[in-house]
Amino acid sequence: MSVPIERPPRKDPQAATRPAELPPLNRSRSALGMTAWAARGIFALQVCDACGRVAYPPRDACSGCLSTSLRFQPVEGGATVIAETTIRTSTDLYFRERMPWRVGMVRLDSGASIVTHLHGDVAVPGPVRMVAKLDKGGNAVVIALPAEDSDNMADDLQFRELTASPKFRRVLVTDGRSAVGQAVAARLAGAGAVSVFVGIAEPWKPFAGQSELAAMANVETMELDLTDTASVTELAGEIGGKTDIIVNTADHVRPGGLVGQDALATAHQAFEVNVFGLQRLAMAFGPGMRARGGDGTNSAAAFVDILPIHAFANLPEFGFHSASCAARHSLLQCLRAELRPGGVRVMSVFTGPVDDDWRQHVPPPKVAPSQIASAVLTALNEGIEESFVGDVAQDVMARFLADPKVLERELSQ
Amino acid sequence: MTQRGNPRRPYRDVAVAVPVSIPYVRYSQDTAHWWIARALKTLTERAGITPADLDGLSVSSFSLGPDTAVGLTQHLGLTPRWLDAIPMGGASAVVALRRAARAVEAGDASIVACVGADANQVDSFRKLLSSFSRFSQDASYPYGYGGPNGSFALLTDHYMRSYGVTRQDFGRICVAQRDNALTYPQAIMRKPLTLEAYMAARPIADPIHLFDCVMPCAGAEAFLVTTADIAEDLGLEQARLLSTIERHNAFPDDAIQMRGGWAMDVDELYAMAGLRPDDIDVVETYDDYPVIVMMQFEDLGFCKKGEGAEFVRSHDLTNCGSFPHNTSGGQLSAGQAGAAGGYLGLVEGLRQVTGQSLSKPVEGARTALVSGFGMINYDRGLCSGAAILQGAAT
Structure with a gap:
């Protein structure tokens, strides 16, 4: 279970406000297709019209058959997490402010390997549910959630970065x-x-x-x-x-x-x-x-x-x-x-x-x-x-x- | 499709000579052009030739921009009739050597200078990362922005889980390399490293800790590729090129990287050289992280898949040991000067088999295997290569 977040104390008016850094913003045009779906709460990946292969990372041609007919469509989020890391240093200012950060490698049931944010309640190795959300920069990212809901899971700090929960706001x-x-x-x-x-x-x-x-x-x-x-x-x-x-x-x-x-x-x-x-x-x-x-x-x-x-x-x-x-x-x-x-x-x-x-x-x-x-x-x-x-x-x-x-x-x- | 086949031709009297390592520095205001010029000047002086005698040039550098190898010819006043640029990171030297060897063999060029060099100004590593590849930009950096540390942490975690490998096993590699580096006057890391210190280092991206990571720095490495006759006429200590392999995006359907392209081509590597793993005296692997060293021991046939840790436990990897490996300390201890990191092992292996060692010489070293590995495009390294060099019989 996640540790419940606590109500923040009254703000010290003399303390510096943490600047609103953003995670890396650049994306290819193909990747923005994923963002368009994630904006509506849907986990969608490119699927090849010709051979049915699920493509990830977003690309312009199928790595199974070289077809250029790839279309984003909703895909099942079932996956298995096979590796994890906790990143403790980064040259990126957004993540530096938020370390440590948990990242995993999952294998989708439909075949693609995905580097993903890893919810704190996910056990490795094991089954996960993949969902797509917008990060603070407005781009789609994926996060692996526990296969079954866990206690206080919305309070996971990495998950909370991807939402605008009204709790304590x-x-x-x-x-x-x-x-x-x-x-x-x-x-x-x-x-x-x-x-x-x-x-x-x-x-x-x-x-x-x-x-x-x-x-x-x-x-x-x-x-x-x-x-x-x-x-x-x-x-x-x-x-x-x-x-x-x-x-x-x-x-x-x-x-x-x-x-x-x-x-x-x-x-x-x-x-x-x-x-x-x-x-x-x-x-x-x-x-x-x-x-x-x-x-x-x-x-x-x-x-x-x-x-x-x-x-x-x-x-x-x-x-x-x-x-x-x-x-x-x-x-x-x-x-x-x-x-x-x-x-x-x-x-x-x-x-x-x-x-x-x-x-x-x-x-x-x-x-x-x-x-x-x-x-x-x-x-x-x-x-x-x-x-x-x-x-x-x-x-x-x-x-x-x-x-x-x-x-x-x-x-x- | 009927197959007529196209068997590989052996290399005919291709000589590799004049190993040059320009001492690295952690940060430098100098540009890649400056580092390349220094390497080429040293190379020509030691070869007893003039820059005009270089009719072939192969360049690997991440920090030449906005110039390319073409712009570099004018900048440096070179007029080669054969020009190559190898943007393959840690596989650059092996691939540069392969191409240069065939050019020399065919007479398209007579004396090819192969050079890997990079600048490292304050903050340039961060800038290099930010524009490394499209898949990294879209699907790797937005997840914690760990750079190569993050990618290799995932591979390492998976490898450890799969084969019961411990941090101590990786530590043995790093400690042995530091021992070797202490005999190499140009190594960036000058302090001894104990296994205790390795284990106690701060975590960077679990299970990767500080001494699993290379130190980015500036520097240059270079060597010459020519014919055996020309090398002899110039009076150069030379090694013959016996065999090479190269592979990109191997095993794309592996869920996570557990092997590199070497595993596809290793039989050919030894067959072309007419050698077996036992015949190799010195091994120089690409070592941006120790996990990839262990994979190379497996994929290059020194042990079976999954037995890398046991191999490390049962061998002494120092220059005086039972399995001399990364004899100048590798990138882990000598430093990673960008694309020069891909050259470090080849240049060091060349020194060892031609009796020019700056580090402690490996006794009786005649045959070196050098392997390269490069370019984390998203979740795994894509380029792999290896070469076997042999010095003159003693």
Whole structure:
């Protein structure tokens, strides 16, 4: 079993903050295929179309038959670890700060040999489960886990580097007025977060779920209006130095496209919350998080954004809302690059239509706030960069990957 | 496909001569060009020729960039009609020798200078690692960035598990080599090493400890390849090249490296020389880590697979011992000057069989086996080679 991590003591304000070094960043283009799958939590390797050989390390031609037709696809993670080492010196600054580091050689059941991170609970030699995750630099790496779950296994320090677990971290949930925000706050507070700050806009206005929110342990409501730069800056001044995870649950949803009478005002509102709200958060909290990305057990870890799957293709019934989400998706890609130097992960949780007041006429299946809360927790615990919550989100993504133009026509019928 | 066959032709009167080792230094501001120039100058002076007499040049260096062997000819004012660059790390010398031998034999060149040299500025080892290979970049460095230590730690761990080998067994190799190094005035490591000190050394990447690792440094090694007649005319002490082997990416389906390419070609190595392992007087293996030395003892036929540790326990590996091995201390004690590390054993073996030894001479040494091993591309070394040299009968 892993030794449980302990709650870090209060930080000494005079002590140096460990710099946010990153593990080696360079990868070949082939290797990025593995990263694309790992970003969605899937262990995928290249498989040769011609002879079926599983190829690793990523390459441009099959070493079994010289075919150049290699495609990444999910593979079984069953493997046997045959050798191990504990590396105690390195010329790399990231690993130097984190020594000793356990590494193993595994043989996949499907035949490839893999040098891998080795979870502390793995016994050598023996069976392991291989999973792919993103390291702090945003690249895919593999880690060998015990064949069966072990006690406190998420607390293994090498494993924790590959996740953004809320345990002992402080979280800001940006919109506590919504059912989604309340569900996320409750779930993260129950998952070991030290505190969950919950933003409430216009707190003098009552809202559904208010008393339940106030009664949650480790949850603290704070005034926060994402459409008001001063409000966001003020909150960052208060808690920015200790916010390790942000979950942006805000979403301004209204039906309508470009042609309606009051479309312009609605569009402005949607962009104020969904696009500029995101920007205000990033402006106010981003620099602090980026500076604290290597800061030990409760380092800054993740910026999670929950947004509709129609960021990928416009749903004309909610045309401007879709457009704001497309902008949001694009900006998350930018934010991912901007926070990467700090080792802070930007996670997108794409959802199908939420079961709320503005989407009463949208046919099922719809997504319950609790499903989204679970997906957020899973994304943090597993280090998943892109999650797709509910059947609609998964279906739209599959169709988007098949052909975006076909999807456009399908969504507009 | 019908096989007509293409049997290997024996080497005809290929002479290897003028072993040159430019003393290593731990860190140096000088460039690979500087080290190569020093080696070539010493080589030509000792051969009694001028640089213009070198009509063949073979270069191995990791730190020549952005130059290549081509740029080096202009830089050094050489006008060879035969030019080679061997980027094979620890296998470079054997491979350079093989190619040069055939060039000389065919008359494509008459006097080939083979040189391995590298600079070592502060921080240059880290920079060399960072751009070593694509598979290392994608699939090795992101895992703890242990460099060669990490890769060899995994091989060593697996080898120890498979054959019940202990750290003491590796220690015997390292201690014997240090004893040899103490007789070699140019060795970087000058202090005696005991088995106790070996065992007590700090861990680097378990089970690899400090004295299992080479010391990166700067330096150069070189030798000449020519015909027996020319060597004789120049009055050079010469060794004849009896046989060589070379292999790359051997046994790719082994889950982890337990043997090198020597195991594929060892029969040919001895058959071509008309010798048996018992006939070898001096053995110079590639020793970036002791585990690979043990594998070479096995794969080169001195003992069976899995018996390397027992072989080490039952032999004295010093220059006066029952199995003189890495007689100048090897890289483990003489230092690893980049690609020159691949030359160290060949140059030392050449000195031993031509009566020019700088280290304690191995008594009656006439025949040397030199093996090379190079280039951890991802999880294993890919290049292997070996050569047998024989000095004049005494």
